[in-house]
Amino acid sequence: MRVSGDQRSGAVRAWLYLVAALVVAMVAVGGATRLTGSGLSITEWRPVTGIVPPLSEADWATEFAKYKDTPQYNILNQGMGLSSFKVLYGWEWGHRLLGRLIGLVFFLPLVVFWWRGMISRRLGLGLLGLGILGGLQGAIGWIMVASGLQPGMTAVAPLKLALHLTMASLILAGLVWLAAGERNGTIEPAPGRIRAVATLLPALVLVQIFLGGLVAGSHAGLVYNTWPSMDGDLVPPMDSLFAIRPWIENFVDNHALVQFDHRVTAYLIVVVALLHAVDARLTGPAGAAGRAGGVAVLALAQAALGIATLLLTVPLWAALAHQVLAMAVLTMAAVHARLSRGTERVRPAAREPALGFEGLVGRGA
Incomplete structure (x- = not known):
């Protein structure tokens, strides 16, 4: 049965958005894993056999004994019972299981779509790049966990x-970018200035997500819990911002500078998003104006939630909501950037050649 161009694009687009939704879920579970202190409960990286959790009391005792050898247990969790350990283990195991599920949901349909000739060359190259990033993300995840198992460490670096976190966000942005490019119908490119700023916004959001990861990793959100000042100063004194030597380490380890950078970048994103929304409303087209307005609204909501999270001293629900809303801002910004470049429906017969089994056989013949 022949697959029409519209059906082909619709199926591929739905699949990409499904994978993107799973990535957002992965980020949320990863955030809960970090906030509950569960990320170091599994001390080994077993990509295949690790899918099976402990099934007997003897298995649980073995895993618990491994955890008891970690600095986190000996410094923070001395005397923890097996039932409490099972809760920690469950979060981390669920996080890793979701990562494996994303791999299956990505690669199995990819093979089917490729076999049926539903993947164009350009899309295929993009998907290949995302597949490589996904594999790299797994390795980064284990390197991250291993950093928290070093002597004297009670959390990951x-x-x-x-x-x-930034790699997961980059994968999400890539997925929705490719999915938006599969949209049916014709969208005229936006004016050059609108396209340029639309492309800048997801890059700024990715930088902000990276800075948010530094805030989370260093627990910088637990200090300076005032706004708009930082304990009385709009700009902390230089001897506070650069108290560590060598000075470069302040950008990662100094709570004052890490939080200040995150605040300033948030202000920058809100200002750029608002000005861009006004510009798009004045210059059009209507679709770009609507999308730019959506980015601005989400950016404002995210800034407000970030302030609330800080003032409340980072409760679990607010921290998770802040992390998930960041993914929403990034998704909207990436879709807006892609559609601002324009799309055009092409008849299937004239469409770019697809990467499929039949096409390869025909080419070889």
Whole structure:
């Protein structure tokens, strides 16, 4: 049965958005894993056999004994019972299981779509790049966990946590970018200035997500819980911002500078998003104006939630909501950036050649 161009694009687009939704879920579970202190409960990286959790009391005792050898247990959780350990283990196991599920949901349909000739060359290259990033993300995740198992450590290294979160966010942005490009119908490109700022916004959001990862990893949100000042200063004194030597380490380890950077970048994103929304409303087209307005609204909501999270001293629900809303801002910004470049429906016969089994056989013949 022949697959029409519209059906082909619709199926591929739905699949990409499904994978993107799973990535958002992965980020949320990862945030809960971090906030509950569960990320170091599994001390080994077993990509295949690790899918099976402990099934007997002897298995649980073995896993618990491994955890008791970690600095986190000996420094923070001395005397923890097996039932409490099972809760920690469950969060981390669920996080890793979701990562494996994303891999299956990504690669199995990809093979089917490729076999049926539903993946164009350009889309195929993009998906190949995302597949490589996904594999790299798994490795970064284990490097991050291993950093928290070093002597004297009770949590993962902030820089590695920020890299892990940013890589997941980059994969999400790539998925929705490709999905938006599969949209049916014709969308005229936006004016050059609108396109440029629309492309800048997701890049700024990715930078902000990285900075948020540093705040989370260093627990910088637990200090300076006032706004708009930081304990009385709009700009903390330089001897506070750069108290650590060498000075470069302040950008990762200094709570004052880490939080200040996150605040300033949030202000920048809100200002750019609002000005961009006004510009798009004045210059059009209507679709770009609507999308730009959506980015601005989400950016404002995210800033407000960030302030509330800080003032409340980072409760679990607010921190998770802040992390998930960041993914919403990034998704909207990435879709807006892609559609601002314009799309055009092309008849299937004239469409770019697809990467499929039949096409390869025909080419070889």
